[in-house]
Amino acid sequence: MTARHKRIVFIIIGLCAVGAASAMITQAMKSNLAYLYAPEAVWAGEAPKDRLIRIGGLVKKGSLIRSDTSLDLSFVVTDNRGNEVTVKYDKILPDLFKEEQSAVVKGKLTENNEFIAEEVLAKHDAEYMPPELADVLAKEHAPKTDAASPTKTEVKY
Amino acid sequence: MIPEIGHFALVLALVVAIVQSVFPILGAATNNAQWVAMAKPTARAQLLFLAISFVCLLISFLESDFSVRYVANNSNTFMPTIYKVSAVWGAHEGSLLLWALILGVWAGLVSFFSKGISAVMLARVISVMGMIGVGFLLFMLLTSNPFERLFPIPEQGKTLNPLLQDPGLAIHPPMLYMGYVGFSVAFAFAIAAMLGGKLDAAWARWARPWTNVAWVFLTIGIALGSWWAYYELGWGGWWFWDPVENASLMPWLVGTALIHSLAVSEKRAAFKSWTVLLAIFAFSLSLLGTFLVRSGVLTSVHAFASDPERGLFILIFLILVVGSSLLLFAVRAPQLRSTGTFEVVSREMGLLINNIALIAMTATVLLGTLYPLFIDALGMGKISVGPPYFNTIALPLSVVLFVTMGFGLFLRWKKDKPERVFAKVRWLLLLALLIAFLVPILFMESFTFKAAIGVFMASWVSLAALLWVQEQGKSPFKLPLATWGAALGHIGMAVTVAGISLTSMYSTEKDVRLENGQSYEMSGYQFTFNGVKEVKGPNYIAQRGEVLITRDGKEISTLYPEKRNYGQGTMPMTEAGIDGGFFRDLFIALGEPLGGNAWSVRLYHKPVVSWIWMGAAIMSLGGFLAAFDRRYRLVRRRAAKPVVTDEKADKGAVAPANEAVA
Missing domain, CATH: 1.20.120 (Four Helix Bundle (Hemerythrin (Met), subunit A))
Known part of the structure; x- marks a missing residue:
């Protein structure tokens, strides 16, 4: 093999490796991304059904219901503006899970907008709300103060 | 007074760091021997000032000086001394000070163990490290000063994040x-x-x-x-x-x-x-x-x-x-x-393949870590990348890496014959394959392909490393440390991989609801829940559960998982009860009270999970041995002369600088 041949072989192997790697990465990415939605987006039909997604919001006061015989439980995630999603879960809730505190749930949405959670994440310490959750809640909040957009409160008038 | 001394020392460290990052490197560029000679003293002076500053912060913590905002935010008088010490780097400002101090330590070490290095090279190295120091010291003094005072002075401090205690x-x-x-x-x-x-x-x-x-x-x-x-x-x-x-x-x-x-x-x-x-x-x-x-x-x-x-x-x-x-x-x-x-x-x-595989892994991890940030910055939504993404990519890459690791040790530099290497290792390959099939069948409840791959990689790499050591043909005590370093590095990695693959494939995890006296069977072990009592720790109150573990009627262990509350509105902490062993860990964590006598309890059976960290310890030992190989010391001593002449030949005029230092 001449030096030239060798270089060509190296380049071809390199290109194949890069190609295979990109294909693998794209595939792995596609099936493992979980978008974060607010409860409002669920009722607006923006959140896809039966796919791994995350929903963030506040846990509604008095909504946590436990089974007497197993770990099955359900609670309601709300944005405090009347948009609510019921979440079902059958594992141990994290230490910081509390009613009226923020939480992010990861799992799948059913046809009737019930959420089957695989994982519940609560905020990390007493004063701290995950920035992305604060963002999502704030973003959903924004139109309300914007007089031009027809939000729920305005429709009432 | 102490915090002011610390603050002042920090400012002095910055001044020294500026001198350190400017003069030696300029001296190297302009053949100024005196400037070049400033490298060592400035590096050591910076270390000294950073150490003074760090000790001042440490004293502030030990004395619970709550007039310092950082101390007040992260410490209180009830905390045990060890956590008062670790609270020094328990939050942002202090951890930056630790960062800077460690940079000073490394630069100081370089200045002490630099016998074989030419003065000019050393000057540049120390200067570059000085520049990094300037960046971090500026950062600390401008945005996150650990010595900032607090007024009015609080009676009592908050507490160190309980997770870190x-x-x-x-x-x-x-x-x-x-x-x-x-x-x-x-x-x-x-x-x-x-x-x-x-x-x-x-x-x-x-x-x-x-x-x-x-x-x-x-x-x-x-x-x-x-x-x-x-x-x-x-x-x-x-x-x-x-x-x-x-x-x-x-x-x-x-x-x-x-x-x-x-x-x-x-x-x-x-x-x-x-x-x-x-x-x-x-x-x-x-x-x-x-x-x-x-x-x-x-x-x-x-x-x-x-x-x-x-x-x-x-x-x-x-x-x-x-x-x-x-x-x-x-x-x-x-x-x-x-x-x-x-x-x-x-x-x-072989080493090229090692590098490519490792860099590809790094790129994958980098992409998975930064991608959500980019998507967010572009306003395209909030996403998280799940663990399966990383696992999907890391698995095939590590197969490539580990197969190469086994062969690599036997390969000769520059040119080798594939037949020669194969002849050496074919029995090893067969043995590794045999182990890969037998271990899951004999010791685990079922055979899975992924576990077999993991066991194959681990046994192949460690067997190859052992054969390689044996092949050196010397008594194990006469081998150079570097040889042991390489072998232990590979063996440690193999042990870690064996732990990772077996534990991920064969762990049993169960969240259950248990009432007082109720028991649950998992992986052949009987877990009996004997209720929860309240106990008091030095700065927390804990709910302590008692779980008796038996196997075929024989007592294995009693574990006491705890749920601790450190007060002051901090989060409750879970302290798991673990019965660790060489072949398996039993792990119990308390969930929450479910009313009545019932608690939610998390039970795990994890085979060979401790191997993951054991492997890391072996790897580290290998790394240390390799670093202290005699060769480096000899070379350093021997290199002292030739290196200087090299530099002379290269840039004739610099020579006086070396002699001035010598």
């Missing part, structure tokens, strides 16, 4: 930082070598032991972090692909590549520019890690400082460091000719 975590940050910052030495050597325009075997030889030691600390740091997550977070996992974990894994992967690539640069004068690039990347990724953790852009257990101003400062610093070093690289790279050629089958090729 744990002996394992007390030493995790210093270890991790020793690793992170340790790569600055290799980085400084690479920059200095580029500035000098000479990237010969010498710079690689100097950089090798330093890189090894930094890598060892990083390995220990990551392992401690993972071990802590396992027993302290109460989730029973040991790696979560959390962005902050990824931030520490990336420099480790590149550092591992760098260790191997330095070997080629030293011995074969090949991979020259590649090695330099790796040295730059290893340190840049360490800085990136610091940025990700400190800027608050990440949602993570570690993201306690969310101050955009701080983030911006580190980002600019990061861009300056990476940008300027890559620019220098771009200017110098065309002159870096790798003279060592090699064939397709050769040790160089």
Whole structure:
């Protein structure tokens, strides 16, 4: 093999490796991304059904219901503006899970907008709300103060 | 008074760091022997001032001086002394001071153990490290001064994040930082070598032991972090692909590549520019890690400082460091000719595959970590990348890596015959395959292909390493330390991989509801729940559960998982009960009270999970042995003369500088 041949072989192997790697990465990415939605987006039909997604919001006061015989439980995630999603879960809730505190749930949405959670994440310490959750809640909040957009409160008038 | 002394020492450290980063390097460029000679004293003076500053903060903590805001926020009089000490680096400001101090320690060590290094090279190295120091000291003094006073002075302080009140975590940050910052030495050597325009075997030889030691600390740091997550977070996992974990894994992967690539640069004068690039990347990724953790852009257990101003400062610093070093690289790279050629089958090729696989892994982790940030910045939604993404990519890459690891040790430099190597290892290959099939069948409940792959990789790599040691043909006590280092490095990695694959495939995890006296059977063990009592710790109140574990009627152990409350509105902490063993861990964590006598309880049976950290310990031992190989010391002593003449030949006029120092 001449030096030239060798270089060509190296380049071809390199290109194949890069190609295979990109294909693998794209595939792995596609099936493992979980978008974060607010409860409002669920009722607006923006959140896809039966796919791994995350929903963030506040846990509604008095909504946590436990089974007497197993770990099955359900609670309601709300944005405090009347948009609510019921979440079902059958594992141990994290230490910081509390009613009226923020939480992010990861799992799948059913046809009737019930959420089957695989994982519940609560905020990390007493004063701290995950920035992305604060963002999502704030973003959903924004139109309300914007007089031009027809939000729920305005429709009432 | 003490905090003011600390603050003043910090300012002095900055002044010294500025002098350190300007004069020696200018002296090297302009042949000013006196300026060159300033390298050692400035490095040591900086270390001294940083140490004074650090001790002052430590005293403030030990005396519970709540007039210092940082102390008041992270400590109180009830905390045990060990956590008062670890609280020094328990939050943002103090951990930066630790970072700076460790940088000072490394620069100081370089100034003491630099016998064989020419004065000019040393001047450049120390100056580059000084520049990094300037950046961090400015950052601290401008945005996060640990000595800031608080008025009015509170009666009592808050508390250290309860998650961090744990002996394992007390030493995790210093270890991790020793690793992170340790790569600055290799980085400084690479920059200095580029500035000098000479990237010969010498710079690689100097950089090798330093890189090894930094890598060892990083390995220990990551392992401690993972071990802590396992027993302290109460989730029973040991790696979560959390962005902050990824931030520490990336420099480790590149550092591992760098260790191997330095070997080629030293011995074969090949991979020259590649090695330099790796040295730059290893340190840049360490800085990136610091940025990700400190800027608050990440949602993570570690993201306690969310101050955009701080983030911006580190980002600019990061861009300056990476940008300027890559620019220098771009200017110098065309002159870096790798003279060592090699064939397709050769040790160089094995190491090339090692490097490519490790870098591909790093790129994957980097992409998975930063992608959500980009998507968010572009306003395209909030996403998280799940662990399966990382696992899908890491698995095939590690197969490539591990198969090569076994062959690599036997390959000869430059050119080898595939038949020769195969003849040596074919029995090993067969044996490894046999073990891969037998272990899951004989010792585990079922055969899975993935577990077999893991066992194959582990046994192949460790058997190959053992055969290689035996093949050296000397008594084990007469072998060079570097040989033992390489073998233990490989064996340690194999042990870790065996632990990872068996534990991920065969762990049983169960969340159950248990009433007082009720029991549950899992993996052949009977777990009997005997209720929860309240107990008092030094600065917390705990709900302590009692779980009796039996197997076939015989008592195995009684575990006491706890749920602790540290008061002051902090989160409750889960303290798992673990019955650890060589072949399996039984892990119990308390969930919540469910009313009546019932609690939710998390039960785990984890085969060989401890191997993950045992492997890391073996690897670290290997790294240390290799760093202290006699060769480096001899070379250093012997190299003292020739290196100086090299420099003379290269830039004749610099010679007086060396003599002045000598």
